[in-house]
Amino acid sequence: MFQNSLEYAKKQDANDSLAPFRNKFHLPTNSVGEPLIYLCGNSLGLQPKITSEYIKMVLEDWANLGVEGHTVAEFPWLPYHEFLTENMAKIVGAKPSEVVVMNTLTANLHLMMVSFYQPTKTKYKIVVESDAFPSDKYAVESQLNFHGIDPKDGLILWKPRTGEELCRFEDLEEIMKTHGNEIALLMIGSTNYYTGQSFPLKKITELGHKYNCLVGFDLAHGAGNIQPNLHDTGADFAVWCTYKYLNSGPGSLGGCFVHERHAHNEKLKRFSGWWGHNKKTRFNMRHEFDALSGAEGWQLSNPPILSMAAIRASLDTFADAGFENLRKKSEKLTGFLEFLLDEMKNDAIKIITPRSPEERGCQLSIQVKNANKSLHTKLTEADVISDWREPDVIRVAPAPLYNSFEDVFHFAGKLKEILK
Known part of the structure; x- marks a missing residue:
């Protein structure tokens, strides 16, 4: 060929x-x-030419409108994250209600583990791939420590076999068969940063759920690269960044997915902030916290609009393509x-x-x-x-x-x- x-x-x-x-x-x-021959989009994507226009629009609205830009700008800042949701949902294969752009990847990972890692005395272990990106491993270990669990006991590594580079699904099956009653969470990178291996997300999710474990994915090297089909995969949550394949600029905001079956679960613990509060009463400062349904309910603070403008430019380019x-x-x-x-x-x-x-x-x-x-x-x-x-x-x-x-x-x- x-x-x-x-x-x-x-x-x-x-x-x-x-x-x-x-x-x-x-x-x-x-x-x-x-x-140059630029083959490093897996580390930092290139800048779309329209990005400067989108950011300039925000800067001009800020200069000309001041605080009124929150409501009367061409793309008002108050609901700005909503302008990103539909295109981002298409990229990760989710319903718009299941996706929100907020914070950065590791911050979102911690927020998700607050809700979806709920260890008990007997079911408390977390599975990650052995060569996960370091920040994932650090985050998982710190969550274990936070709950008083020694990572040497609480962390299970899904490893390649001796002399091999890639993880085999059947080895993960064996881990679950042996330790499934002790495992609370599978937290897997969708596409491994080092080998480039993309894991079978639906099979992993079904395997985890078979043993009554929750399942989350880090899509840092997946979003904008593969189609994870998150809704159909059935994962409980996922997180990702936008500065690699999504071309949104160094250190740009991350994305978060929460499956719709958790949208109205009031029993889920979470760290809350006012931007996750009911939009109708958000600015009446004396209401008790009333979480928005869906992924939006995990928001903490009003977002940096300049970063979101760069993301909107990239997502519009993806939509066109x-x-x-x-x-x-x-x-x-x-x-x-x-x-x-x-x-x-x-x-x-x-x-x-x-x-x-x-x-x-x-x-x-x-x-x-x-x-x-x-x-x-x-x-x-x-x-x-x-x-x-x-x-x-x-x-x-x-x-x-x-x-x-x-x-x-x-x-x-x-x-x-x-x-x-």
Whole structure:
């Protein structure tokens, strides 16, 4: 299907209906103004050109309207998060009532665990994948400590087998079979940051619920990359950031999903704030807390509108492109990269990301035997922006919104030349 030629790459770009979206983004350039090969959207997505317009609109409303901008701006600040909800819900496969943009990822993870990690004397353990992103592990360990549970006892790691890089579902099944009556929560990253492996979310959720455990997912490397179909998956909650594949700027706000079956559960404990209070009486300061139904009820404070403006710009771009179209291109783009790496026939190279498109997003993690960070430095000097992870892995992520088949072809060529 694929061909190892520049002509082939250019032909794919010429026939790509999403190719025009590349021009909707600011592309970093080298010293002579040529675009770099940017394959680092899994760490920080590029800026849509409309972002500055959306932020400028907020700044001008602030300058011209002052406090009145909360109600009379073109996009009023009071309900601003609502302008993001529908498009964000489509990206994660949820109902709008199940999604809210608020806070940042780890803050949201803690808020979710306040509600969905309720340990008892006998059922108190948490399962995470062994190489989860560090902030997830830190958050989970701190929740265990908060409840007086030693993480050495309360944390169960879902590990790859000896000599393997990827987690096997049957090993998670064995963990549940052995410890299910002790486990309160499965807290899994949907797409592993290191290997790029996407986990079977529905199967994991069904497995957890079979043992009366609650199930949550970290979509930091999933949102905007894979389609998690959160509502149909049945997960109890999920959290994600927006600065990677969702291109909303460094440190931008995160997102949160709470399944609709929890929307009206008044027995759920939560940390509350006034922005989660009934909108009709929110500004009558003397009412007892009356939680909004759905994910909105977990909000704490009025949000930073400037950050939300950047998210709105990105979500509008996603809506124009259509997520199904993006996913189809992603599979083809990543498949082309995989093909080119295999064509090198270099025994020093090993792709540790799953070969099946259903088990990965747009990231390929390339393990290079006996390599060190000097390899990454040489790629950077060759105008390639990728990501190095110790001890010997280069993560590259051709993002379908702005990366081209020609980007992928030239990256493979540069890597091959450097490895000589």
